[in-house]
Amino acid sequence: MLYTRPDYYKEFTCTAEQCEDTCCAGWQIVIDSASMKKYRGEKSAYKKKLHRSIHWLQKTFKQDKEKRCAFLTEENLCDMYLNLGEKSLCRTCRQYPRHMEEFENVREASLSLSCPEVAKLLLSRKEKVKFQYRETEEEEEWDDFSPFLYSQLVDARELMIELLQNRKLSIENRIVLCLGLAYDMQNRIDADELFGCGDVIENYRKQAYFSSAGRKVDRYRKNIKAQYQFAHRVIEDLYQLELLKEEWDMLLQEAQVRLFGKGEDVYAEIMDEFSEWIQTEYQWDWNIQCEQLMVYFIYTYFCGAVYDERILVNAEMAVAAVSVIWNLMAATWLKNEKQLDLEDVCSIAYRYSRELEHSDENLKRYWNILDEEKLLFR
Known part of the structure; x- marks a missing residue:
């Protein structure tokens, strides 16, 4: 049996009654x-x-x-x-907040972002996340499990994390590379060409793909309508889920009014100013925080595609999560008279996680919505 966990796993300590919220x-x-x-x-x-x-x-x-x-x-x-x-x-x-994903002869441990202390641990971390491995002699066999598909997913996930942690590239470029890799692998699976996934993975190690992703990012940055529609859509979709806490609904409604209430041009102006503030005034590096969030979601969910072969939507879900958190950050910044601190960002991240990750029905429903709407790379 192979046991895996992120290197910050042992750093977690419950703050009990000192916690700003309760699990x-x-x-x-x-x-x-x-x-x-x-x-x-x-x-x-x-x-x-x-x-x-x-x-x-x-x-x-x-x-x-x-x-x-x-x-x-x-x-x-x-x-x-x-x-x-x-x-x-x-x-x-x-x-809790320790979480385990199980595969044949593999156990992958993580800490749930829904815990405020974990959110703080992750989002205040500047170092790249590394993963620790431990192997035992235990073995088990599962029905309806494809070892070859799983090995391809593990290889792809390792490359995705490597790409996400390549700080020589813009964070947008890194995200586009991950989406492209998942998209091309999905096409191979849909065409019943599983053995072609290895070629896809090798292709995405090439410098030419970095340049291609950069050009796509440049085009997307100029497409205000696409940015507005995607950001608005992934937040609106959250209203289709079961509401677990009332304050989450208030957070979404405030974002709807402050960011999207006056159309795409005003949204673009707000986000330009917010992005500039993040780069010059925010005391933390959002690029690193975004990297940590993407690595968290990819590590936790991507290999789950071994059971349903839905590779692309697992990558899309990570992007949707980061988009929601980013836009809620902007709405909170406006509400706070154009101020934002680490506590605000951690609060947004763990509240998002609580609504999605602590309801299997919400998680499945959001996956299905993203899959049906084909918002990215379709």
């Missing part, structure tokens, strides 16, 4: 079978409180009207933890 509100917490069995057998004086706070048929913890977990105290601490200790926690609570 115990806003979504239902699913209880694993082993914990359900343990809770049923609880013998202590805490049994009554424990049992009346669980939806036994749904296998979830109950919530109050504000969608706060029944065990969450006013101080944002876990009452179960305080009374029964750390071992009483279910798998979800024990592991």
Whole structure:
């Protein structure tokens, strides 16, 4: 078994009640079978409180009207933890924000961006993310799993991350290269030419492709209508998803009014001024932050295409995520009288992640919307 994780994985420490938000509100917490069995057998004086706070048929913890977990105290601490200790926690609570993607003989660990502390850890990082590997003798076989397709996806993802971390290129150029690679691989898959994916990967290592991507970026920068339509569309699409927190809806509505309410020309003026401010006044390097976000989304989701062969939409989803975060940053900048700090950016990033990554239905729906609308490289 091969275990992989980003090099900042061990740096995470939960800030508990000091956290600006709580991971115990806003979504239902699913209880694993082993914990359900343990809770049923609880013998202590805490049994009554424990049992009346669980939806036994749904296998979830109950919530109050504000969608706060029944065990969450006013101080944002876990009452179960305080009374029964750390071992009483279910798998979800024990592991969050740690996340695991599983493939045949591979386990890929990550930290979820939906945690404010993880968002801060990632977005304040200046160094390129590296990945750590550990191999054990365990093995397992999965049905309906294509080892060859998976190997091609891993190779493509490694190149994508290498391209995204090539700081000699503009961040737009790097993103276009990743999209182009995914697009060309998708065409091979659709044409039942899986063995041609290796040639695609090798082609994208060539300098000629860097120049081609640069020309596409230049054309896109001049196409105000395309920029406006894409930015507006990917935010509007979020309204089709289940709303998990009310403040997210307010954030989207403010962006709609401030950025898109007066048409594409005004949008272009706002974004020109915002981009200039980011380059000259913002205390952090947005190019690096954008790189870290793209690497996060590509690492976490790209190889999932081994199950459905939807390669391109996994790359598009990463681009859509960065676009949404960038535009919400601009809207927040306007709201704050043209000021923006790291705390603002982290808040936007983790709130986006909470709405998308903590609802399987939202994630699948957004994937399908992007796939249907064919907004990029189609």
